[in-house]
Amino acid sequence: MNALQIRNLSVSYGDTRVVDTVSINVVRGESFALVGESGSGKSTVLKAVAGLAPQWTGEISVFGQPRSKGIDRAFASRGQMVFQDPYGSLHPRQTVDATLSEPLAIHGLGGQDARVQEIMAAVGLDRRFRFRLPHQLSGGQRQRVAIARALMLEPKLLLLDEPTSALDVSVQAEILNLLKRLRREKGLSYLLVTHDLPVVSFLCDRLAVMREGKIVETNTVDALKRGRMTNDYSRELIEKSALTTSA
Ligand SMILES: Nc1ncnc2c1ncn2[C@@H]1O[C@H](COP(=O)(O)OP(=O)(O)OP(=O)(O)O)[C@@H](O)[C@H]1O
Numbered sequence: 001m002n003a004l005q006i007r008n009l010s011v012s013y014g015d016t017r018v019v020d021t022v023s024i025n026v027v028r029g030e031s032f033a034l035v036g037e038s039g040s041g042k043s044t045v046l047k048a049v050a051g052l053a054p055q056w057t058g059e060i061s062v063f064g065q066p067r068s069k070g071i072d073r074a075f076a077s078r079g080q081m082v083f084q085d086p087y088g089s090l091h092p093r094q095t096v097d098a099t100l101s102e103p104l105a106i107h108g109l110g111g112q113d114a115r116v117q118e119i120m121a122a123v124g125l126d127r128r129f130r131f132r133l134p135h136q137l138s139g140g141q142r143q144r145v146a147i148a149r150a151l152m153l154e155p156k157l158l159l160l161d162e163p164t165s166a167l168d169v170s171v172q173a174e175i176l177n178l179l180k181r182l183r184r185e186k187g188l189s190y191l192l193v194t195h196d197l198p199v200v201s202f203l204c205d206r207l208a209v210m211r212e213g214k215i216v217e218t219n220t221v222d223a224l225k226r227g228r229m230t231n232d233y234s235r236e237l238i239e240k241s242a243l244t245t246s247a
Pocket residue numbers: 013018036037038039040041042043044045195
């Protein structure tokens with residue numbers, strides 16, 4: 001069974017179609033990257049899976065369960081999204097404890113105290129941060145909180161939207177290592193949006209290249225590293241990014 005199966009997904013904002021008949025399979029345990037120029041529709045694909053996009057058509061299934069078009073509470077325990085900017089995505093007046101407890105409270109689950117302690121340890125957040133507010137944390141610590149919150153309901157799929165691009169370069173590697181470790185330890189699958197090819201090389205198994213709402217190529221990260229992407233536009237994009245040598 002696939003962690004995520006997307007079939008012919010199209011998303012429009014008003015009359016503008018920004019995602020056009022996109023199909024992606026993320027195998028269980030796989031880390032899959034969506035790359036492409038700004039505005040190509042990458043984030044919109046994640047939003048549709050997370051239930052944050054308006055009018056969409058097509059089929060989305062997470063671990064075999066079709067996603068409904070409306071609010072889908074059951075989805076929260078199967079898949080969760082982590083946003084680019086941890087400062088924007090955390091409530092400024094909620095402590096780490098409140099932020100992490102909230103998903104359990106919403107879903108009527110007990111054992112909050114133990115679970116908060118456990119997840120903080122899992123993402124490498126010291127206990128003394130538990131009652132701090134976002135502005136009392138560094139960017140990297142805030143992103144650890146955002147990742148911890150996403151994991152509270154024990155989903156097996158994470159939708160990662162540029163999870164390190166808002167962070168200082170020195171902190172990016174820490175968060176990437178954390179994501180790599182969590183994937184291994186918890187058997188997670190990732191669908192990750194990035195424009196950063198070294199991130200793809202470090203964290204992903206396969207990638208799809210998007211252009212103007214469509215996927216132009218799906219290939220392995222091994223092919224990316226060996227310079228064996230097949231589509232002309234993909235190759236051009238990779239060359240343009242001037243990251244080929246480090247990828
Ligand atoms: N809420 C919205 N209302 C109208 N148009 C939107 C909205 N969100 C995104 N778009 C448009 O949809 C298109 C795809 O945007 P999307 O954010 O998915 O691209 P992206 O590839 O993730 O780009 P980036 O790397 O800059 O985040 C863009 O043209 C964008 O302007």
